[in-house]
Amino acid sequence: MRPLPLRSAAVLLAFATLAGCSGGAGALDGETTREVEPQAFTVSYRNKVRLPWAGSTLTAERFASQVKAMDPLANARCAPQDADAFKDVSAFLGGVSWTHGMVIVKDQSLPPLYSGPPRQSSADERAESSGAAAPGQAPNIERPDLVGIKDGIAVFLSKAHGLVAVDTRSGAPVVSCSLKLPGQPSNFFFKGSEVVVVVNALAGHNRSALLRFEVKGDGFAFKDAVKLPNQNVRDARLFDATLVLYTGWTEERPAPQVPGEPQVGSGPQYGSYGGRGEASGAAAAPAREGGDYGTPVGSKVLVVKWDDALAIDWEDALRDDPRKIDPMEGRDPAQKLTPGELVSTWKSWKPFAAASDRYFTLARSVQKTLFREYQTTTYQVCTAYNPQHHQVQQCSVKYEKRPNPDYRPPNPQTGDYSCNGKKLADCIREAAPVVSEFIYVPVGQDCSMVWVGQCEKTETRSATYPTFGQEEETELLVYRFENGGFTKLDATLGKMVQKNDALAFETAPLAVKGDVASRNAIQFQNGQLYVFANDELQTLSVAGNSISFLGAQKVPGGTHSGAIVFSRDRAMISTRQWGSPTATASTVTMLDLTEPALPTLLTSFGMPGISTQLVLANGGILGPGSVSFPNGPTTRTLQKLTLFSNANGQELDNLLLGTEYDAFASSWFAADDDQRIRLASDGTRVFLPYSGRHHADEFEPTAHRLNITRLENGRLVSERSFNLSEPIVRTTSIDDMRSLVFGDASTHLVDRSGGDWALTTLKELFVPFATYRLSDTGLLARVDRVGSSCRVRTFPSEAPVFSDAPIAEAKVPCPEGGVPIGAGSALLFRETRTGVTIAPDGSRIDVLSAADVAAQLEALPKNEVCWVDGGPTGGATVDYLDAAPSRILCTSTKAR
Numbered sequence: 001m002r003p004l005p006l007r008s009a010a011v012l013l014a015f016a017t018l019a020g021c022s023g024g025a026g027a028l029d030g031e032t033t034r035e036v037e038p039q040a041f042t043v044s045y046r047n048k049v050r051l052p053w054a055g056s057t058l059t060a061e062r063f064a065s066q067v068k069a070m071d072p073l074a075n076a077r078c079a080p081q082d083a084d085a086f087k088d089v090s091a092f093l094g095g096v097s098w099t100h101g102m103v104i105v106k107d108q109s110l111p112p113l114y115s116g117p118p119r120q121s122s123a124d125e126r127a128e129s130s131g132a133a134a135p136g137q138a139p140n141i142e143r144p145d146l147v148g149i150k151d152g153i154a155v156f157l158s159k160a161h162g163l164v165a166v167d168t169r170s171g172a173p174v175v176s177c178s179l180k181l182p183g184q185p186s187n188f189f190f191k192g193s194e195v196v197v198v199v200n201a202l203a204g205h206n207r208s209a210l211l212r213f214e215v216k217g218d219g220f221a222f223k224d225a226v227k228l229p230n231q232n233v234r235d236a237r238l239f240d241a242t243l244v245l246y247t248g249w250t251e252e253r254p255a256p257q258v259p260g261e262p263q264v265g266s267g268p269q270y271g272s273y274g275g276r277g278e279a280s281g282a283a284a285a286p287a288r289e290g291g292d293y294g295t296p297v298g299s300k301v302l303v304v305k306w307d308d309a310l311a312i313d314w315e316d317a318l319r320d321d322p323r324k325i326d327p328m329e330g331r332d333p334a335q336k337l338t339p340g341e342l343v344s345t346w347k348s349w350k351p352f353a354a355a356s357d358r359y360f361t362l363a364r365s366v367q368k369t370l371f372r373e374y375q376t377t378t379y380q381v382c383t384a385y386n387p388q389h390h391q392v393q394q395c396s397v398k399y400e401k402r403p404n405p406d407y408r409p410p411n412p413q414t415g416d417y418s419c420n421g422k423k424l425a426d427c428i429r430e431a432a433p434v435v436s437e438f439i440y441v442p443v444g445q446d447c448s449m450v451w452v453g454q455c456e457k458t459e460t461r462s463a464t465y466p467t468f469g470q471e472e473e474t475e476l477l478v479y480r481f482e483n484g485g486f487t488k489l490d491a492t493l494g495k496m497v498q499k500n501d502a503l504a505f506e507t508a509p510l511a512v513k514g515d516v517a518s519r520n521a522i523q524f525q526n527g528q529l530y531v532f533a534n535d536e537l538q539t540l541s542v543a544g545n546s547i548s549f550l551g552a553q554k555v556p557g558g559t560h561s562g563a564i565v566f567s568r569d570r571a572m573i574s575t576r577q578w579g580s581p582t583a584t585a586s587t588v589t590m591l592d593l594t595e596p597a598l599p600t601l602l603t604s605f606g607m608p609g610i611s612t613q614l615v616l617a618n619g620g621i622l623g624p625g626s627v628s629f630p631n632g633p634t635t636r637t638l639q640k641l642t643l644f645s646n647a648n649g650q651e652l653d654n655l656l657l658g659t660e661y662d663a664f665a666s667s668w669f670a671a672d673d674d675q676r677i678r679l680a681s682d683g684t685r686v687f688l689p690y691s692g693r694h695h696a697d698e699f700e701p702t703a704h705r706l707n708i709t710r711l712e713n714g715r716l717v718s719e720r721s722f723n724l725s726e727p728i729v730r731t732t733s734i735d736d737m738r739s740l741v742f743g744d745a746s747t748h749l750v751d752r753s754g755g756d757w758a759l760t761t762l763k764e765l766f767v768p769f770a771t772y773r774l775s776d777t778g779l780l781a782r783v784d785r786v787g788s789s790c791r792v793r794t795f796p797s798e799a800p801v802f803s804d805a806p807i808a809e810a811k812v813p814c815p816e817g818g819v820p821i822g823a824g825s826a827l828l829f830r831e832t833r834t835g836v837t838i839a840p841d842g843s844r845i846d847v848l849s850a851a852d853v854a855a856q857l858e859a860l861p862k863n864e865v866c867w868v869d870g871g872p873t874g875g876a877t878v879d880y881l882d883a884a885p886s887r888i889l890c891t892s893t894k895a896r
Contacts, residue, residue, distance in 0.1 A: 033891045036866065038884040039776070044107040044822055045881040047773040048798040049780070054101030054769075056262030057202055060090040060182065063098070072100050072768035072802050073161070078177035081222045089209050089225040093183030094202030094255065098262065099160055104880050105772040105783075105822040111864035111890055113878045116871025138358050139481050142238040144198055145675055147730035147742060148190030154732055155195055155215055156742045157188055161765060163195070166747060167217045168734050175747050175763040179220045181211065189238045190215075191306065194223065196243065200232045206250045206294035208233045210243070212310050226310045231300060235353040235519070237360060239481045242313075243304040244360050246353040249317065250294035296320060299349040301362070301479065303486055313485070318362070318477070320348040327369040327468055337371040337466060344369045347475070354522035356566075360486065361524075363516045364475040369468050376464040382455035389454035395447040399440040399633060408434040410659040414718040415705060419654035421715060424642060425608050427654050428629050435638070435659040436631050474533060475511040476522070478547070490545050510547060512538045520564040523571075526596040530571065532564055537571065537591060537599055550597055556604040557587025565614035565621060569593045570602075572621055572649055574611040584628040584637075586610045590649030603649045609640050612671035618683035619711040621646050624669055627656075639667050639690050641709060643716050652714040657707055658692050662700075667692030670727070681733035684711045685719075687741070687750075689728035699833040699850065701788035701813050704728065706741060708750065708757055720757040722750070725764075726787025726816075745786050766791050771801060772822045779842045781827060782806075783820055790814035792827060794842030810836050810845035823856050830857060866890040 051070060052058065058066065064080040071077060090096060106112075146157045152169035158178065162185070165176040183199040193215050200208045208228045213220040231247035298319035305313050324330075327344045337343070350363040410416055417435055419427035478489040493510040514534030516522060521532035529540040529547060536552040555573060562575035571593055577585040588611075589604040609627030623642040628635050639657040644650065658667030669690050670676045678687050688707045694700050704724045710717040726743040731750075733739045741748040745765040751758050766784035773780055778797035783790055790813070793806035814820075815831035822828075826848065828835035833850040848856075867875055869887035 033889045036888050036890055038886065038888045041110055041113070041866070041888055042881050042884045043776055044105065044773045045113065045878060046884065047104045047771055047780070047880060049102055049104070049771045049801055050264040050880065051100070051102045052098040052262035052264055054099055056098045056101070057095045058098050058262060059095050060087040062261075063096040063180070066098070070802070072102065073178070073765070074802055075804060076161075076178055076763075076765050078162075078179040078219045080180070083222050085224060086222045089211065089227060090182035092201070092207060092227050093199055093209055094205040094207075096180060096182045097184070097202055099180075100767060100769070102768065103770040103819050105770050105820055105827070107772075107822045107824065108860050109823045111861050111866045113888070114865065114867040114871070114875040115878055116875025117867045117873050117889075118865060119874040139239045141355050142189060143355070143675075144187035144189050144236050144238075145730070146187055147732045147740075148188070148195070149732050149734070149740075150190055150192070152734075153215060153217065154734070154740050155188070155190055156730060156740075156747070157185055157197065158729075158742075158744045159185065160744045160767075163188075163197070163213065163220055164747070165215055165217065165219070166740055166762070168738075168740075173734075173740065173747075173749055173762055174217070176217065177219050178765070179213075183209070186233060187236075189236075189243070189306075191238070191241065194306075195220075196306065196310065198233050198236055198245075204256050206230050206232065206253060207255070208247065210245075210304065210310055212306075224310055226304055226312060228302070230294070230297075234299070234351050237353070237355040238306075239355075239358075239360070239486075240484065241306045242481070242484060242486075243306055244355075244479070244481075244486065245300075245302045245304065246362065247300045247302065248351070249297045249300045249319075251297055253294050299362070301360075316488070318349055318364075321346050323348075328466070339371060339373055341371045342368060343371050343468060350474075350516070352519040354519040356522070357524035358481045359524045359529075360479045360481065361522050362477040363522065364477065365515065366473045366475055366511065368471040368473075370471060372467045372469045374464060375467050376462060378460060378462040380458045381461055382457070383459050384457035385453060385455050387453040388451045389456075390452055391449045392452050393447055394450045395445045397442050397633070398444045398446060400443040401438050402441055404433075404436050404439045406433040407437050410435070411718070413720055414707065415657070415660045415721040416707065416718050417656040417659045418716070418718060419656065421653050423607070423651050424627060424640060424654045427656065428608055428627060431656055431659070432629050432631070432636075435656070436636060440633055442633075472515050473511045473513050474516040474531075475509055476529075476531070478510070478529075480545075487545075489547065493540070493547055493549055512540075513552075517562070518564070521562075523566045525566065525568075526593070528596045530566070530593075530599070532562070532573065539597060539599060541597060553591060553599045553601065555589050555591075556601075557589065557606075563611045563614045563623065563625075565616055566593075567616055567621075567646060570646065570649075571599065572614055572644065574614060574623055574625075576610050577606065584608065584610050584626060586625075588623075588644070588649060588651075590644075605650075607642075607651065609642070611642065612669060613674050613677065614644075615677065615679065615686070616646070617679055617686065617711055619646075620644055620652055620714070621649075622686055622711075624677050624686075624688060625671075626669070637667070639669055641686070641688065641716060643711060643714070645714075653716045655709060655716045655718055657688070657690055661692030661694060661703070676729065678731050680736070680739060682736045685709065686711075687728075687731040687739065689731075691727055699831065701815055701832050704787065706731075706750075706759075719752075722757075722759045724748070724787070725789040743787065768802065770819055772820070772827060774825065774838060774842065775840070781838055781842070783827065785814065785816075788813055788816050788832075790820075790829070792836050792838075792845055794838060794845065796842070807842045808839075808845045810847055812836060812847055821857070821860075823860060826856055828853050828856055863893045864890060865893050 148155050154166040156164050161178040162180040164178045167174045183201045186198045188195045188197040195213050197211045208231055210226040212223040230250050230252050233247050235246040237244050301316040303313040305311050346367045348365050354361045417431050479486040491510050492507045512531045512533050516533050523530045529542050531538045535555055538552045539550045541548050541550050557575040562573045564573045571591040574586050574588045585608050587606050590602045591599045592602040593599055611623030611625040615622040621644040627640045628637045641655040643652040645652055661667045686709050691704045694703050704727050705721050706728050707721045708719045710719055730742045731739050737753045738751045747762045749760045764786050766786050768782050768784045770783040771780055780795045780801050782793045782801055791811050793809040795801045812834045813832050814829045818831045820827040820829055826837045833853045835848045835853045836845050838845050866888050868885045869889050
């Protein structure tokens with residue numbers, strides 16, 4: 001049996017072997033136990049830095065008291081708001097989520113410690129457990145965002161840290177404190193010197209609110225709030241000074257109580273980015289986020305005035321139909337149906353809202369179930385199956401990784417491959433052999449014999465059943481904004497028909513054929529309403545309170561899963577071709593709206609890759625997205641940026657991004673967030689964040705980049721790409737020369753006033769997430785993180801552990817959501833093979849090589865377990881200790 005390891009070059013475990021003892025106090029059946037020295041064993045367990053678990057829910061008062069007592073972000077956080085109205089709305093939203101728990105790292109160079117002898121498992125249990133997400137001027141319409149800038153002050157909403165302001169008025173930008181908010185902040189509106197934050201409640205609370213703050217150079221002051229019971233905000237717009245909200249409406253239910261005292265210790269933890277650590281702990285962490293808002297009823301439209309105070313002007317409640325699981329529900333099953341007969345209709349409101357011109361529009365899906373025919377089917381049922389009927393040989397190819405002789409490194413400054421005006425298909429053919437650093441050559445194969453099952457006896461059966469077909473249309477509900485308020489348009493549609501020798505209009509519900517897939521598929525402009533649904537652009541005329549159907553233009557490739565954009569006299573759509581070999585080809589179509597009532601097809605063509613969105617820029621239309629192509633035995637996926645002509649939609653230029661990343665791990669944009677890729681203030685540059693993994697070993701952490709590309713004379717000129725520690729969430733321009741760049745925990749400035757782009761980090765909020773007690777003198781190590789960069793600092797005791805006066809510090813790459821492993825005097829990250837070793841007095845922190853980390857990980861004890869003598873059998877792992885136990889027993893688990 002291997003001995004327990006050493007700790008910091010000193011023998012910390014003084015074995016007092018119970019020689020010849022079999023069984024003993026708390027012994028496992030048939031096992032020999034040994035006693036270890038409790039004081040040295042439990043150094044790391046007696047860590048006094050104990051914060052609420054990340055994800056814990058706190059009242060506003062409990063949050064404020066925790067911040068005053070012990071706060072890992074004390075130097076960066078705004079003082080908690082203490083107004084009674086704020087405390088009230090905080091309680092309404094379910095309290096404040098504590099997002100910065102601290103993992104108590106245990107010394108894993110010692111066996112795990114249990115509160116009592118663990119239960120013995122049977123052989124079967126061990127086998128199962130071992131294999132271990134109108135008239136007048138049109139209003140100014142704004143969509144809520146995570147960033148805004150007014151009069152030289154920028155505001156950013158970090159999902160982890162809350163509101164932060166950046167004052168750029170005096171030249172050098174100054175970053176404010178961070179204001180933590182209750183509930184789950186979604187986004188905000190910025191008007192004058194005020195922001196209104198849209199907040200949904202924490203999971204389990206079916207409610208939401210609008211919170212208004214005054215923005216000051218050094219922070220924020222709470223003004224007032226509007227509570228929205230039994231609702232969660234789905235979408236919102238600001239029409240001048242009037243807010244209109246679209247909410248999900250649910251049945252009322254009692255709100256759960258906010259616990260007064262959350263759990264503390266090293267239980268399950270959540271990182272700043274929602275990642276979950278692997279710390280020990282028997283209890284499950286509280287739910288942190290979720291969409292559990294109660295039983296759905298329908299939707300609501302609410303109009304809120306933003307004046308001296310926020311106040312609801314009116315609301316419109318919209319119910320969904322009850323969902324039928326069986327279309328024949330409520331009908332006599334003996335009644336015979338005729339082909340084409342309408343069996344049932346189900347209507348439900350879509351989860352998005354559209355806003356354009358002066359109109360706010362909701363879409364309601366209408367699904368009609370029609371009887372098709374009766375079918376009788378005869379089928380075979382296997383009544384006797386032999387899983388080991390015969391054997392076959394199964395082989396798989398073995399590949400060897402070799403340097404690619406055709407490889408050409410990307411531009412070292414921009415990390416991309418310029419297409420220089422070529423079409424994307426031509427660019428891919430040229431780039432495919434040169435952008436992959438490695439090739440994978442077949443060098444043999446592995447073969448084995450496997451069993452194949454076969455049915456040995458069957459039985460014939462038959463059944464007769466009705467079959468149904470589906471028809472889909474989308475009803476529209478339209479509100480018009482005039483004179484500071486909203487009116488609802490007539491919900492009927494006029495359709496022109498030919499009757500004898502005259503024209504007439506028939507009325508029907510305001511609906512279009514097919515499914516409207518997104519908010520961008522609905523557009524009011526030039527007196528027309530354009531709606532993309534399935535494979536048509538349908539045109540409706542708007543006159544006063546009436547809407548009439550004019551016609552439909554077929555769109556090649558369809559409109560589902562499409563990126564759509566409208567300009568003054570053009571409509572462009574890029575849709576995925578699902579039948580393509582890699583499922584990443586698209587059909588690009590441009591329609592001419594010069595004659596607004598009669599759209600015509602201008603151009604349509606296929607191209608490789610898909611555009612996840614389309615962005616109107618000065619000099620063309622940008623289509624960020626991805627493209628895939630064969631790369632040896634697998635498929636390579638790169639990010640692409642296409643420049644389309646804003647006159648005819650043709651490809652003008654392309655740029656391939658992510659060529660510097662690993663060919664077997666796709667790079668990615670944040671395609672689900674259509675406000676992340678943004679133009680600079682001059683409209684000729686695009687800021688494009690993307691992420692991936694470098695050409696390195698499997699332990700390389702995720703790499704994040706920000707690309708800046710200029711549009712010039714129909715070309716894409718990649719100017720610069722910057723490496724960053726965390727994903728970029730938003731960019732916003734200060735002026736034509738400078739822009740702010742925000743990650744969840746970092747703020748940067750990009751500046752080209754010196755000729756070339758330069759990036760300056762204004763603030764990096766290294767978030768403490770773990771501590772490690774190193775000795776009985778009180779020496780502690782604290783681990784902080786920004787994205788994939790970790791900082792280890794040492795402190796003489798618990799008291800100053802959140803100060804900015806460490807004894808020593810060092811930085812290492814680390815996984816974005818992982819927790820370090822303590823191993824004697826070392827802290828190790830298994831996922832990235834990085835780590836540090838700490839001097840006995842904490843005065844020096846040395847970064848370890850990957851080989852040293854691997855060796856220390858391999859040396860961690862296996863198949864050994866220890867427990868507190870006298871504890872209950874089946875004890876849980878020990879979370880932390882206030883004092884060393886009187887006796888600890890250990891044993892090997894190899895024979896168990």
